[in-house]
Amino acid sequence: MLPTDGFLGSEFEARVERAQTLMAAEKLDGLLLTFGDNIRYFTGVDADLGASLARPWFVVVPASGAPIAIVPSLAEGLMRKTWIQHIRSWPSPRPEDEGTTLVVDALASLPRRFGRVASEFGLETRIGLPLSQLNEIIKSLSGVELVDGASLIWSLRMIKSDAEVAKIQRATDIAAAVFAQVPHFVHLGDSERMIHQRFRIKLLEEGASGVGLTCRAGPGGPSVVTAGSVSDRRIADGDLLYLDTGVTHDHYFCDYDRNYQVGRASDALLFAHERVWEAHEAGLRAAVPGKTAGNIFEEMAKVLSSGRRDLNSNGRMGHGLGLRVTEPPSVKVGDNTVLRPGMVLCIEPALEYEPGKIVLHEETVVVMDEGARLITPRTPRELPQII
Amino acid sequence: MLPTDGFLGSEFEARVERAQTLMAAEKLDGLLLTFGDNIRYFTGVDADLGASLARPWFVVVPASGAPIAIVPSLAEGLMRKTWIQHIRSWPSPRPEDEGTTLVVDALASLPRRFGRVASEFGLETRIGLPLSQLNEIIKSLSGVELVDGASLIWSLRMIKSDAEVAKIQRATDIAAAVFAQVPHFVHLGDSERMIHQRFRIKLLEEGASGVGLTCRAGPGGPSVVTAGSVSDRRIADGDLLYLDTGVTHDHYFCDYDRNYQVGRASDALLFAHERVWEAHEAGLRAAVPGKTAGNIFEEMAKVLSSGRRDLNSNGRMGHGLGLRVTEPPSVKVGDNTVLRPGMVLCIEPALEYEPGKIVLHEETVVVMDEGARLITPRTPRELPQII
Numbered sequence: 100m101l102p103t104d105g106f107l108g109s110e111f112e113a114r115v116e117r118a119q120t121l122m123a124a125e126k127l128d129g130l131l132l133t134f135g136d137n138i139r140y141f142t143g144v145d146a147d148l149g150a151s152l153a154r155p156w157f158v159v160v161p162a163s164g165a166p167i168a169i170v171p172s173l174a175e176g177l178m179r180k181t182w183i184q185h186i187r188s189w190p191s192p193r194p195e196d197e198g199t200t201l202v203v204d205a206l207a208s209l210p211r212r213f214g215r216v217a218s219e220f221g222l223e224t225r226i227g228l229p230l231s232q233l234n235e236i237i238k239s240l241s242g243v244e245l246v247d248g249a250s251l252i253w254s255l256r257m258i259k260s261d262a263e264v265a266k267i268q269r270a271t272d273i274a275a276a277v278f279a280q281v282p283h284f285v286h287l288g289d290s291e292r293m294i295h296q297r298f299r300i301k302l303l304e305e306g307a308s309g310v311g312l313t314c315r316a317g318p319g320g321p322s323v324v325t326a327g328s329v330s331d332r333r334i335a336d337g338d339l340l341y342l343d344t345g346v347t348h349d350h351y352f353c354d355y356d357r358n359y360q361v362g363r364a365s366d367a368l369l370f371a372h373e374r375v376w377e378a379h380e381a382g383l384r385a386a387v388p389g390k391t392a393g394n395i396f397e398e399m400a401k402v403l404s405s406g407r408r409d410l411n412s413n414g415r416m417g418h419g420l421g422l423r424v425t426e427p428p429s430v431k432v433g434d435n436t437v438l439r440p441g442m443v444l445c446i447e448p449a450l451e452y453e454p455g456k457i458v459l460h461e462e463t464v465v466v467m468d469e470g471a472r473l474i475t476p477r478t479p480r481e482l483p484q485i486i
Numbered sequence: 487m488l489p490t491d492g493f494l495g496s497e498f499e500a501r502v503e504r505a506q507t508l509m510a511a512e513k514l515d516g517l518l519l520t521f522g523d524n525i526r527y528f529t530g531v532d533a534d535l536g537a538s539l540a541r542p543w544f545v546v547v548p549a550s551g552a553p554i555a556i557v558p559s560l561a562e563g564l565m566r567k568t569w570i571q572h573i574r575s576w577p578s579p580r581p582e583d584e585g586t587t588l589v590v591d592a593l594a595s596l597p598r599r600f601g602r603v604a605s606e607f608g609l610e611t612r613i614g615l616p617l618s619q620l621n622e623i624i625k626s627l628s629g630v631e632l633v634d635g636a637s638l639i640w641s642l643r644m645i646k647s648d649a650e651v652a653k654i655q656r657a658t659d660i661a662a663a664v665f666a667q668v669p670h671f672v673h674l675g676d677s678e679r680m681i682h683q684r685f686r687i688k689l690l691e692e693g694a695s696g697v698g699l700t701c702r703a704g705p706g707g708p709s710v711v712t713a714g715s716v717s718d719r720r721i722a723d724g725d726l727l728y729l730d731t732g733v734t735h736d737h738y739f740c741d742y743d744r745n746y747q748v749g750r751a752s753d754a755l756l757f758a759h760e761r762v763w764e765a766h767e768a769g770l771r772a773a774v775p776g777k778t779a780g781n782i783f784e785e786m787a788k789v790l791s792s793g794r795r796d797l798n799s800n801g802r803m804g805h806g807l808g809l810r811v812t813e814p815p816s817v818k819v820g821d822n823t824v825l826r827p828g829m830v831l832c833i834e835p836a837l838e839y840e841p842g843k844i845v846l847h848e849e850t851v852v853v854m855d856e857g858a859r860l861i862t863p864r865t866p867r868e869l870p871q872i873i
Contacts, residue, residue, distance in 0.1 A: 150739070171801070173800055177710060191801050193801070221617075225613070229607060229608055303683055306683075329695075352537070425537070425539070
């Protein structure tokens, strides 16, 4: 067992093999990876100190053969503990050549069949180095063109192995254990800040590593469901309390929310809750191989409001999940990604049933041959209460 | 008081004014910001869900006048709570035009004096959108060239206001309160994982938001001091336990470490600890306006080993601190950044006194007219013990 999130070397070998199959189809000589998630996907580690921008990392996956990691001296020891055999490093920081020469050399040494190497340029990707450094690399390459590899990368990462699904399940179980305790440690009159703090402490107690949490409440529902500063507002009778957590376990995310009625709930809120719950049923039924991500949205939109398609400012009702808390595809009209076994999706119907009152439910599923299997415990049909 | 990390609007106005002074000197019509930290620097909020790559944010700071925020619909409500007056948004996600048109329009509408707008291309910056989208923006601009603004951005961000220093001080105080308890909650035989968990729970109890922590131990010292998976190794007699924490408060980081001798310490370890402590004294004395970041390194290197300059694989012995856990400058030979009042620096002399045994001390200072003022409580000269 490698010290890389508890995966076996065979997990990474399988990923490289799948990548190489796709590279052959897309006429590529290799992949150049610079962004943390993608480096982790192939090696099991990344800069992690995502927080520091001083020292870029690189991985080159050739069209055949083993990957090459090019990392700052600081990270060499860590990389040597992984399954990666080919490791090159430079004394970093060294702004005048922060790995540039090593990367250019590695790309120039790839067996040249097509003269094309793909990198992280397109949809829902980022480059993990300064743009000016990337431009230097591009300028120094001769006979090798860097092209967009986003669709290849997401084709790979969208399909999770059983080992990856198990990580997401574990992260979800950690969060579920804390959600189950909410009615015991949250009470009418507590501030959002107090709830936020207690919830995150319990996540750590349950063994989470990352402890992202959004905590929002408002009369009849929160008015926004996005992250942002926690407030000192105290939850009051008639509120809907919304808790949405992105716990990580071995760098894989869970992402799901729960709603709690604080004291009494209006009929309008209970009706909206029921409507969203039913829309969810329709969405879960639609998450089967062969349908598209957009189909899930359409089925839920039908239930939510007879076909209205702009139901909340999120612009979508779900997304992929894995090493990122949101990954492609988007559960929205126009996303024609065909669902395939191994995809892990967060499905989140939402309704702003009155201006500034949002009800949003989120569940995670893995697409299986026979349909969606829930990873989250299904939200109770009856809204749980906090007193 | 705005809900933006507790800063007043005047804090942001002052930042914009400083930016505009620099823009005039560098003949720029504006700044285009896409990366979370820089967006937060001018608005007080950012995507935060740094975790999601689906929806880029943009801020345009014109050479004169007020900034314009261009954000996904999801974030419009949040942005309206900040000091920003000019807000534009689009229904997102919309991969075919993820804000591109709005950004091009905003840049085209800037009063044109120089035809140059600076963005995040250079040293220790990243772009906060897919490269292919940036290329589309560049292609759609006519008469406006995007140039590198890294040195301008860091000139600004390197100098902290009193309000920023207070945030860093608060984050540091939170961590200090937990460090002070370590000998009470850590004992010989505890695993790194247990220590890691307890320390982070205490950080939350003390009011931290981000709770980054590296926990490493080894006989006579850890062999690596970088982040990475936590191990189940139990600390044993003769170990040096190294804890390095990057707590955040209102998105500002602290970054400092503490070392603890577990049971007995060898003479060699005690000697190395003393040597590093003395090097720190020299480094702290050198952190005065007019000297350079490189000078601090040189003074410490003299004490550590009569001028040896490659003392550990980190490649430097310190860095700036603020909205990122590492910011320019680098405390290393060759970094000629002149120290100025308001700079916050982590100074970290380190010695690998035997192969695989590292002693690294880290303190944070703010550079003042009269010299360095410590933000961290100074590491005790005598190594604290865990029993």
